Amino acid sequence: MATTTRAGRLARNTDIIVAIGIVGIIVVMVLGVPAGWLDFLITLNITGSVLILLLAVFTKDPLEFSVLPSLLLTMTLFRLALNLSTTKLILLEAHAGQVIQQFGQFVIQGNPVVGFIVFCILVVVQFMVITKGAERVSEVGARFTLDAMPGKQMSIDADLNAGIITDQEARTRRLNIQQEADFYGAMDGASKFVKGDAIAAIIILLINIIGGFIIGMVTKGMAVTDALYTYTLLTIGDGLVTQIPALLISTATGLIVTRAASDSNLGQDLAKQLFRTPKALYITSGVLIALAIFGMPRVPMLMFAAATAGMGYYLQRSTAQAAKIESAAAVKNDMDETKKPENVMNMLGMDHMELEIGYALISLVDAGQGGDLLDRIILIRKQLAGELGFIVPVIRVRDNMNLQPNQYTIKLKGAEVASGELMTDHYLAFSGGIEDDSIQGVPTKEPAFGLDAKWINASVREQAELSGYTVVDAPTVLATHLTEILKTHAHEIISRQDVKKLMDHAKEQSPAVVEELIPDLLSLGQVQKVLSNLLRERVSVRDLVTILETLADSAPLTKDIDRLTEHVRQGLARQIVQPFLNPQKKLPVLTLEPRIEQMILDNLRPSDYGSYVNIDPNVLQKLLKKIGAQVEKIMLQGHNPVMLCAPVVRISLKRMTERQLPHLVILSYNELVQGIEVQALGMVVLD
The missing domain is CATH 1.10.8.540 (FHIPEP family, domain 3)
Structure with missing residues (x-):
């Protein structure tokens, strides 16, 4: 229990430990350390480098090791601090601890020239191959990740709009995209630290050998061969104990930045992907046998030929057996699934809102072809949430081969409520007044409001706009129609x-x-x-x-x-009336003859489904014609059709008129808040 408590306390204070460690690296860089402590720190450096390499091998996704760029910088500083300490000890004492001594003796083997060449090759491999490659991959990865961010964001929005993912999953995926871009950008910069470290290692090597050689002969009275051997041994040992960990970390960097996201680690991916095709192993075995026949060493060639052929045979049998088991399991699952009542229940589900499109309109949805309809639908839902006050359910967009190529339908709870046709390579032009016969196009109706319009080519778009036409593209036509349908049927949604x-x-x-x-x-x-x-x-x-x-x-x-x-x-009176005020802050309205209001009130009948008006159909039709004539009159004067009546008949009058005059707004006297001036434009009188 006490150990667990101490471990928890240590975990909570890791930030303090890391801060002290980084400050300690700077102190070591300035002051240096004794030879005994240097052995300990060099061993720590090797241990950390091996651990980082193994973590890179077992990492499934680069973001699992997102701390690597900062860790790379810290380890580089640590190695430079060790280099400065060892340089000081080599030049002053001609001794830098047991670890450096043993590394130098092991590599030199009595020949300083060979040791120097081995060290230079090691540095060149790290600098020219691993570090430079990792730096380039990081740079390209950062660039591609940033370029792909808008497309990935649109893909997430499309999946969210289609209901494939939840809001939480969308937030998580957006965060992953941002972290991925930050990671590759940081790796691009961190790789340059490793590159600089390799250059510094070569410079420090030359300083230690030349400076040590001079100091050994001048101040310590060594012979030329003794000075050369001693300082070369120490310098090569110093270079190895710092460059081998640097090589391990550079390799780890290369593995991470070249690692594609996967559900398994590097070893498992290699086993699955490198040895998944028996034919490739058989051909490899044949090539090795041919090389042995043409004079290559037979023992190793034939050994590896037999090994690859045996592995191919084993994989072929395993694959065939696994396919049989999988096929049997699939058949069993299909039989089990058909027996489950849940499958039938799943078929009973129904999407709340659907947009079905013909195959010629798929380009409006496909982001790869420049389609942005899914993004527009997301904006429509946001807009309506602000206007209507509730979130419209997800709108499913799917293609329907039964529709005409250019046709679309809008469905509510499985039933079609609207439809239309679009010409994707044309623009829809409609005028607010005088038609211009010089504008040629295909006559049609604007689907949202039923206005006369025409489909025109892009070449005459500018001319149409100069002639006073409103010109919109096909996606805007569809988005406007969908918005209007959602507003009209919001009470059903x-x-x-x-x-x-x-x-x-x-x-x-x-x-x-x-x-x-x-x-x-x-x-x-x-x-x-x-x-x-x-x-x-x-x-x-x-x-x-x-x-x-x-x-x-x-x-x-x-x-x-x-x-x-x-x-x-x-x-809500103020909110309701506000949109219908004219620029002079007056409310232009039609009124009803009191006799009509009394007639509606006298014929009001209650029922289990709400009240209804029981008026003679002929009288009702005559009344609606009178109201329609007055509405048309005030619309020609440029006013919104608004009717004012008594509160007790308002909702009944609205129900009577909404089929033939759906855009007629009916307000009651109780909805006239203080400060609103009413401007009477006419009165509906029933003969």
Whole structure:
């Protein structure tokens, strides 16, 4: 228990230990250390280098060893500090500890020239091959990673929008992309430290040999051969004990930066990928046998030929056996799956919103062909979240070979609610007034609002814009249509689960009102119906706290959904009326003859599905024609169609008119907040 406690305390203080260690390296670099301590530090350097190399071999993904760039710099400083300490001891005392002495004797073997050549080859291999290669790979990796970041981000957004991944998974993948770019950028810089270390090793070697040779003869009275042997031995030993760890770390750097992300480590990948094809092993065996026949040493050639052939035979049998087992298991799984009721249940699932496209429109979705429709859908969902006050469910985008090539359909809960056709290589042009016959194109209807329009070539786009046409590309047409459909059907889209999420969010900000309202005064379903009524007339539910407070005040008086909706509208009056004010801050409206309002009120009938108006169809049709004529009149005057009526008939009048006049806004007198001046443009009179 005491050991565990000490280990935990040590783990919590690693930052202090590392800081002290780095300061210690600087101190060693300036002051040096005795020969006994130098043996200990050199052994520590070798141990750390071997550990780093092995970690690089067993690492599955470069980001698992993301501390390597900083570690590379620290180990380089540590080696330079050791170099300075050994140089001081070699030049002053002609002795630098047992480790350097033993390394020098082992390599030189009584011949200083051979030892010097071996050391130079070792430094050149590290400098010209491993370090330079790792530096180049790091540089290219950093560049490619940064160039690929926008595409990867778009891919993540597309997967998130398609519902393939969750928000948390998307955040994790974005963080991994950022860390990967930072890692390769840091490795690009850190590799230059290793390169500089190799150059410094050659310079230190020359200084130690030349300086030691002079000091040995001049100050210590050594003979020429003794001085040359002694200082060459010490210098070569010093170079080896620092350059061998440097070589190990350079190798680890190369392994990390050339390592592709995998589910296994380097050894497992080598075994799986290098020996996965028996044919390659058989051919290799044949080549070795041919070389033995043509005069190459037969014993090693035939030994390795037999080994590769045997390995190929073993792999061939293992692969065939594994294929049989896998096939049998797949058949069994298929049979088991067909017996499971869950498979049938999965087929019952239905996407809330779907966008199906013909094959000619796939380019609008495919990022590889420049399509950005998925990104536009993400922006649409964000925009509607701000406008409507709730998050629109994920919109599934899929191709449908049963559609015409240029056709698309928008589905709500599996049922088609809208469709249209696009010409991807054309622009849609529609005018707000006078048509220009010189603008040639294919006549059509703008799908979102039903305006007369035409598909034009890109060559006449500028001319059309100069003629006063509004010109948009095909993705914008589709995005606009989709946005309009989502706004129109928002009251059908919002579900109890969506309302539950809104309640949870509101509870974080105003827990008192949520706890008071649900479930004591109203159920979640009743709140959903009120919100649906608001969205049906495009009233945003973003100010949810005000809505809930109004419901909490009104629910003790009535549980009728329509009346509750009217109370909420009065609470949101300023927000509702604001968009319809003209630049003079006046509200242009149509009004109803009082006799019409009384007729609607007299014929109002309650039912289990809400109140309805029981008026003679002929009278109703005549009334709607009168309202339509007045609406058309004020629209020609440049005003939004807004009608003002009594609160008791407002929602009933809206239900009567919404089929033939869906864009007619109907307000009640109770929604006129203080300070708003009403401008009456006309009155609907029933003969």
